[in-house]
Each structure stands twice: as structure tokens, then as C-alpha cells.
Amino acid sequence: xxxxxxxxxxxxxxxxxxxxxxxxxxxxxxxxxxxxxxxxxxxxxxxxxxxxxxxxxxxxxxxxxxxxxxxxxxxxxxxxxxxxxxxxxxxxxxxxxxxxxxxxxxxxxxxxxxxxxxxxxxxxxxxxxxxxxxxxxxxxxxxxxxxxxxxxxxxxxxxxxxxxxxxxxxxxxxxxxxxxxxxxxxxxxxxxxxxxxxxxxxxxxxxxxxxxxxxxxxxxxxxxxxxxxxxx
Numbered sequence: 001x002x003x004x005x006x007x008x009x010x011x012x013x014x015x016x017x018x019x020x021x022x023x024x025x026x027x028x029x030x031x032x033x034x035x036x037x038x039x040x041x042x043x044x045x046x047x048x049x050x051x052x053x054x055x056x057x058x059x060x061x062x063x064x065x066x067x068x069x070x071x072x073x074x075x076x077x078x079x080x081x082x083x084x085x086x087x088x089x090x091x092x093x094x095x096x097x098x099x100x101x102x103x104x105x106x107x108x109x110x111x112x113x114x115x116x117x118x119x120x121x122x123x124x125x126x127x128x129x130x131x132x133x134x135x136x137x138x139x140x141x142x143x144x145x146x147x148x149x150x151x152x153x154x155x156x157x158x159x160x161x162x163x164x165x166x167x168x169x170x171x172x173x174x175x176x177x178x179x180x181x182x183x184x185x186x187x188x189x190x191x192x193x194x195x196x197x198x199x200x201x202x203x204x205x206x207x208x209x210x211x212x213x214x215x216x217x218x219x220x221x222x223x224x225x226x227x228x229x230x231x232x
Contacts, residue, residue: 002184007045007067014144018215019098022129023048025213025225030057030126039091039119042100043079046072053077062087084115092121102164102188103195109191112213113203117159117230124191126205126228129213131164135222136190140164152179162190188205196226204232 026048036058040048043061045068052059061079063069071080096117104112116126131140136159146153150173157166169183179227192208200207205228212221 002186004067004221005170005184006186007065007071007153008182009146009168009170010045012148012151012153013144018045021215022098022213022223025190025211026097026127027051027055027226029125029220030093033095033125034113035125037092039087039089039094041084041094041096041116042098042103043072044068044098046075046077048095048097049077049079060089060091067230079198082127084112087119089119090121091119091124093125093127093196094120098125098129099131099188100223101128101130101191103186104189106191106195109132110199110203113199113205117204120192121231122230124230126200126230127225128195128228129223129225130191131188132212132221132224133190133192135216136162136164138219139216139222140166140188149173149231160192164188164190193224200226200228204230206231 012199038052038057038059040061041057043049043063049059049061049072059106061072061077062082063082064082069079069081120126122176141157141159144155152171154169155166157164165185165187167185171179171181197207207226207228209227211225213223213225214221216222
């Protein structure tokens with residue numbers, strides 16, 4: 001999967017407003033419940049870890065992208081390239097923000113939720129967001145081109161059979177003034193409320209709330225935030 005390439009183009013995608021609004025929802029929950037000792041799964045470049053640090057919260061981030069973790073470490077954030085299954089410590093809250101669960105195939109999602117439960121203390125919270133069907137069908141699809149002085153980015157996303165395939169092409173200007181080309185794809189899957197509810201409950205989580213969020217449209221919710229508590 002092209003997560004390393006995505007990490008190179010992400011800073012140019014102008015998602016700052018959406019990131020701010022989504023992180024505000026997660027931070028509000030953390031602050032209202034006076035949570036500390038948090039693991040951010042799929043932490044990316046550490047935007048939410050940075051917010052937690054500013055608010056004096058103890059947090060650790062994990063991601064499978066070496067490039068993303070390099071950015072975290074440059075910010076002096078506590079983060080590492082490590083799979084969830086290798087995490088040994090226990091936490092009071094786990095977050096997975098901005099489509100993390102959508103990147104996980106359906107046949108691997110039960111294992112992911114089970115591994116999340118294993119890194120949580122009893123009564124710990126698991127808070128995550130997923131794209132709604134409306135978000136996939138009406139927001140995520142389409143083409144974007146970004147023409148910069150030393151880069152050209154082309155992104156083409158197509159949603160079919162409950163999967164969004166995003167093809168990324170990056171042209172980067174080299175010292176000899178010629179351009180190098182990189183291309184790769186990332187795939188996200190739609191997970192329905194019913195499917196997620198069954199998996200969460202079968203792995204010892206109780207859903208306390210599902211919040212509908214409008215990040216990109218006033219027409220319908222394009223994001224759902226699940227607030228879950230570990231019960232056994």
C-alpha cells in the first residue's frame with residue numbers, strides 16, 4: 001500500500017480545516033473525561049499527538065510509515081514504527097483518527113479490534129472515526145491535480161464495490177532540473193455501522209455513542225465517530 005508516497009503528498013492536500021474539526025471532537029472527549037495515558041494508533045505525522053502534548057497529556061503514537069514517524073520524532077513526540085500487536089504497555093484510551101479503520105480490510109478488522117482491546121486497561125476507551133457511505137460516494141471520489149514549483153501531484157480516487165482505490169502520482173524536480181516519477185495506490189474499505197457494532201461487541205467493547213460529523217458537506221454526515229468502552 002502506498003502510505004509512504006501518501007506521506008509525501010499529504011502536506012500539500014489542504015486538509016487543515018478538516019483535521020482541526022475532527023481533532024477538536026476527539027480532544028473534547030479526552031478533556032471532558034479527564035483521560036490521560038493515550039495511544040494514538042496510526043498517528044501519521046503526529047498532529048493529534050502534538051495537541052495532546054500541548055494539553056499536557058501523556059501519549060504514545062504508532063504508525064507503519066517510516067516517513068510519518070520521522071516527522072513525529074522531529075517534533076520530539078513519543079512515537080515509533082511498530083505494529084499494534086507488538087505494543088506491550090497498557091493505556092486508558094486508544095484513538096484511531098482520520099480513516100485508520102477504513103485502511104484495514106474487513107478480514108483483518110476483527111484482529112485489529114482484538115489487539116486494540118489488549119493494549120487497553122479495563123474500562124478503557126476506544127475512540128475512532130470512519131467514513132460514511134455518503135462520504136465515500138459523494139466526497140472521496142474524484143480527481144485532484146496540484147501544480148507546485150518543484151512538484152506535480154495527481155490523485156485519482158474511485159469508489160466501487162465498497163472499496164475506494166486512490167491512485168497517487170508524484171513528479172519531483174531533481175537537481176538536474178528533470179523530474180522523477182513515483183506512483184502507488186492506497187485502498188480504503190467501507191465498514192457499515194452494523195458490521196462494526198458486531199465486531200466491537202464480540203471483542204468486548206460497548207458502543208456508548210456514534211456521532212455523525214459533517215467535515216466536507218452540509219448535506220449529510222461524511223464521518224462517524226465511534227466512542228466505545230472496554231467492558232471485559
